[in-house]
Amino acid sequence: MRVPVSELAYDSRKINRPEEAIFFALVAARDGHDFIDDAYQRGVKNFIISFVPEFLSDLSDVNIFLVTDPLGALQVIAAAHRKKFHYPILGITGSNGKSIVKAWLFQLLAADKNVYQSPKSYNSQLGVALSLWSLTDTCDIALIEAGISQPGEMKHLEKMIQPDIGILTNIGKAHDQNFEDSHQKLREKLTLFQQCNTIIAGSAYVKAEELAAGAKLVTWGDQPTDYLRLIDQNTQGTRTHLTVELTGKRHHFEIPFSDQASIENLLICITTMSHIGYPIAIIKERIGVLRPLEMRLQLKKGIANTSVIDDSYSNDIASLRISLDFLSQQNQHQRRTLILSEMEGLGLDKKLQEELIDLINKSQLSRLIWVGQEYKWLAELSTGRLLIFSDTEQLLDELPHLEFKEESILVKGARRFQFERVVKRLSVRSHGTVLEINLNAIANNLMVYRSLLPKQVKLMAMVKAFSYGSGSFEIANLLQFSKVDYLTVAFADEGVDLRTNGITLPIMVLSPDQETFQSLLQHRLEPEIYSLKILDDFLTFLDEERQTEFPIHLKLDTGMHRLGFLPAEIDLLTERLRDRNEIKIKSVFTHLVASGDPLQDEYTRQQIQQYIACVERIEDTLGYHFIRHVANTSAIARLPEAHFDMVRLGIGLYGIDMQNVFPSLQQVSRLKTTVTQVKHLPAGQTIGYDRKGLLKKNSQIATVKIGYADGYSRRFGEGVGAMRIQGQLVPTVGNICMDMCMLDVTGLDVVAGDEVEVFPDILAAANAIHTIPYELLVNVSNRVKRIYYYE
Numbered sequence: 201m202r203v204p205v206s207e208l209a210y211d212s213r214k215i216n217r218p219e220e221a222i223f224f225a226l227v228a229a230r231d232g233h234d235f236i237d238d239a240y241q242r243g244v245k246n247f248i249i250s251f252v253p254e255f256l257s258d259l260s261d262v263n264i265f266l267v268t269d270p271l272g273a274l275q276v277i278a279a280a281h282r283k284k285f286h287y288p289i290l291g292i293t294g295s296n297g298k299s300i301v302k303a304w305l306f307q308l309l310a311a312d313k314n315v316y317q318s319p320k321s322y323n324s325q326l327g328v329a330l331s332l333w334s335l336t337d338t339c340d341i342a343l344i345e346a347g348i349s350q351p352g353e354m355k356h357l358e359k360m361i362q363p364d365i366g367i368l369t370n371i372g373k374a375h376d377q378n379f380e381d382s383h384q385k386l387r388e389k390l391t392l393f394q395q396c397n398t399i400i401a402g403s404a405y406v407k408a409e410e411l412a413a414g415a416k417l418v419t420w421g422d423q424p425t426d427y428l429r430l431i432d433q434n435t436q437g438t439r440t441h442l443t444v445e446l447t448g449k450r451h452h453f454e455i456p457f458s459d460q461a462s463i464e465n466l467l468i469c470i471t472t473m474s475h476i477g478y479p480i481a482i483i484k485e486r487i488g489v490l491r492p493l494e495m496r497l498q499l500k501k502g503i504a505n506t507s508v509i510d511d512s513y514s515n516d517i518a519s520l521r522i523s524l525d526f527l528s529q530q531n532q533h534q535r536r537t538l539i540l541s542e543m544e545g546l547g548l549d550k551k552l553q554e555e556l557i558d559l560i561n562k563s564q565l566s567r568l569i570w571v572g573q574e575y576k577w578l579a580e581l582s583t584g585r586l587l588i589f590s591d592t593e594q595l596l597d598e599l600p601h602l603e604f605k606e607e608s609i610l611v612k613g614a615r616r617f618q619f620e621r622v623v624k625r626l627s628v629r630s631h632g633t634v635l636e637i638n639l640n641a642i643a644n645n646l647m648v649y650r651s652l653l654p655k656q657v658k659l660m661a662m663v664k665a666f667s668y669g670s671g672s673f674e675i676a677n678l679l680q681f682s683k684v685d686y687l688t689v690a691f692a693d694e695g696v697d698l699r700t701n702g703i704t705l706p707i708m709v710l711s712p713d714q715e716t717f718q719s720l721l722q723h724r725l726e727p728e729i730y731s732l733k734i735l736d737d738f739l740t741f742l743d744e745e746r747q748t749e750f751p752i753h754l755k756l757d758t759g760m761h762r763l764g765f766l767p768a769e770i771d772l773l774t775e776r777l778r779d780r781n782e783i784k785i786k787s788v789f790t791h792l793v794a795s796g797d798p799l800q801d802e803y804t805r806q807q808i809q810q811y812i813a814c815v816e817r818i819e820d821t822l823g824y825h826f827i828r829h830v831a832n833t834s835a836i837a838r839l840p841e842a843h844f845d846m847v848r849l850g851i852g853l854y855g856i857d858m859q860n861v862f863p864s865l866q867q868v869s870r871l872k873t874t875v876t877q878v879k880h881l882p883a884g885q886t887i888g889y890d891r892k893g894l895l896k897k898n899s900q901i902a903t904v905k906i907g908y909a910d911g912y913s914r915r916f917g918e919g920v921g922a923m924r925i926q927g928q929l930v931p932t933v934g935n936i937c938m939d940m941c942m943l944d945v946t947g948l949d950v951v952a953g954d955e956v957e958v959f960p961d962i963l964a965a966a967n968a969i970h971t972i973p974y975e976l977l978v979n980v981s982n983r984v985k986r987i988y989y990y991e
């Protein structure tokens with residue numbers, strides 16, 4: 201059977217054209233072979249897999265390619281696709297700044313070239329392959345980002361990308377856990393450039409001897425031998441004047457940034473542009489209007505109970521697809537609006553038009569707001585309402601009349617459309633303190649813990665207390681999409697909130713009470729039953745409501761001594777449960793007291809033994825099986841014997857590793873605030889209430905917009921707490937106020953508006969005030985706006 205292939209699929213939930221897709225069964229935290237069935241159900245007929253599941257071998261309408269390494273096969277296909285194109289391909293790698301340099305070069309070159317850039321953070325073994333697969337013959341130049349975390353990975357990326365020009369960004373001095381030293385890390389990165397004609401790098405990072413023979417090294421730095429030599433830099437406010445020597449002449453650049461990382465990234469961009477032939481005058485002009493980029497897509501609370509997905513920095517088909525995927529994962533609203541701008545080259549490119557039409561038709565939009573040329577085919581799209589505006593100005597004028605209400609709005613536009621102005625009007629403002637939540641990090645952490653569990657063990661995600669402070673449906677949408685088995689909340693109203701926002705996963709409620717029975721029933725929330733009293737009350741209620749087989753969860757107290765049936769109560773309990781068909785026991789569980797503490801392992805084992813004994817008695821009496829679960833985060837990691845049928849993942853999902861053993865966990869939330877005012881004060885003055893902060897020397901004091909009403913405990917006052925500003929840790933001075941506090945920023949060049957990270961190290965912060973990170977997370981007050989990132 202011959203079929204054209206247009207799509208390389210690896211996630212059965214994200215297949216756009218099944219009839220033209222090949223499904224690769226990749227093995228990561230989950231084995232892609234488990235999803236072959238799902239992919240087939242969705243219409244996929246081509247499979248590259250490393251073993252053939254039984255059901256597939258009986259089918260005659262499929263093509264199967266049996267390989268030992270499906271990811272390797274995908275990479276070979278990507279490499280072959282890349283070879284078809286002869287325009288320059290720039291490979292970008294380094295420790296920091298890769299994505300920024302890529303996105304800036306895109307902005308700088310797109311004015312006169314058709315530029316392809318790898319989407320978002322697609323820089324891994326899989327991401328690079330998918331990026332290359334999207335190359336088309338309509339481009340003039342391509343920017344491909346390459347990222348590695350382990351030795352040996354770059355050679356695979358190099359084989360695929362085969363860059364003509366290599367760009368090395370900042371190399372951090374520290375070496376990552378996975379590399380012996382920083383030198384090994386650098387050598388590994390340079391592997392990408394093995395066959396490049398030209399390599400652009402800082403002379404401080406690389407010497408010509410370290411490169412493959414024959415490659416031309418084009419450097420920037422402060423040496424007379426550098427291609428671009430930085431002579432002087434002078435920062436005023438947010439702008440910096442650079443004096444550089446380039447091709448023998450001195451030039452002045454004014455750039456709209458003041459931080460060292462941005463300056464370095466810009467030097468790389470200037471060097472690259474000059475090297476590929478742009479005259480200085482053009483480089484100057486384009487650099488002068490560069491903007492800082494928010495490269496990740498953001499989910500924000502919008503006006504009139506909307507959710508605004510802000511992806512307003514670029515627009516191409518690959519990144520639009522990612523954003524639409526994200527839009528489709530939003531269950532909190534029925535209606536979905538897409539505000540979309542023109543794409544570069546769309547007018548002439550038939551194939552691009554077709555792809556776009558296809559993508560939009562599949563997205564089930566209630567409304568499409570198009571900004572750009574009025575193409576005929578727009579009217580034929582099978583979407584809800586269609587509105588067309590010729591430019592952003594016109595859209596902004598009409599915005600008040602477009603009735604945005606209770607819907608998800610994706611704002612996706614090319615840079616020049618300045619859709620950030622649209623987002624600003626649509627989103628709810630914050631007062632300068634925000635909690636940033638990285639949804640990719642949650643997905644990553646979920647994978648980390650899943651990879652520790654045997655396949656058949658189910659996973660319950662704890663989303664109680666507003667998902668440990670990080671959000672409700674925003675987190676639950678992601679968990680539902682990631683196919684966790686259960687969610688758990690503390691109280692019924694938290695569960696109701698998830699249900700009314702479209703969450704359909706089973707939900708367990710830890711602390712139900714009589715007043716909430718009705719809402720449990722109404723919203724299919726499953727209570728934890730922890731005492732004979734609540735059991736009796738619930739049975740009576742179910743009787744009155746004529747319910748049968750209502751799902752409940754029994755909690756056993758094996759040592760926590762909080763809620764639950766003691767072992768001595770099991771007989772009474774089973775007596776009560778015998779022949780009661782009002783309920784169905786979905787699970788029986790217990791909670792470990794000290795699963796993170798090796799010194800208590802003896803006690804933990806006793807808890808587990810007791811649990812097993814009780815469960816067996818219950819099962820014997822009732823005569824059916826239920827899910828058994830014991831392990832919280834620490835137990836998942838430390839105690840495989842506690843895994844049973846399901847685990848309850850809490851704090852680890854949110855990126856906090858109490859035992860400090862998982863380098864692969866990612867930080868999920870970042871609390872950020874801003875500087876409101878800076879003062880220079882002489883020694884002897886005091887800062888804040890009650891004259892607590894006495895200055896011992898002349899000092900510079902910054903006031904920031906966070907206080908104990910936001911969840912920054914008063915116990916952090918008088919130097920106990922430290923925040924990070926411009927990369928430096930600075931202590932608090934004086935007492936913490938209700939809405940503000942003061943920092944000692946002596947010696948730093950801090951101005952009003954500067955960003956401040958409140959908990960640079962949350963474990964250290966928790967220790968400083970004798971608590972645990974859980975408390976700091978859940979205390980971040982509701983008035984602090986949450987912004988969700990996804991890339």
Ligand SMILES: *Cc1c(COP(=O)(O)O)cnc(C)c1O
Binds near residue numbers: 664791833834848849
């Ligand atoms: C909160 C909670 C968990 C999760 O604990 P972590 O230490 O955050 O993983 C598990 N089980 C129960 C009963 C809980 O209340």
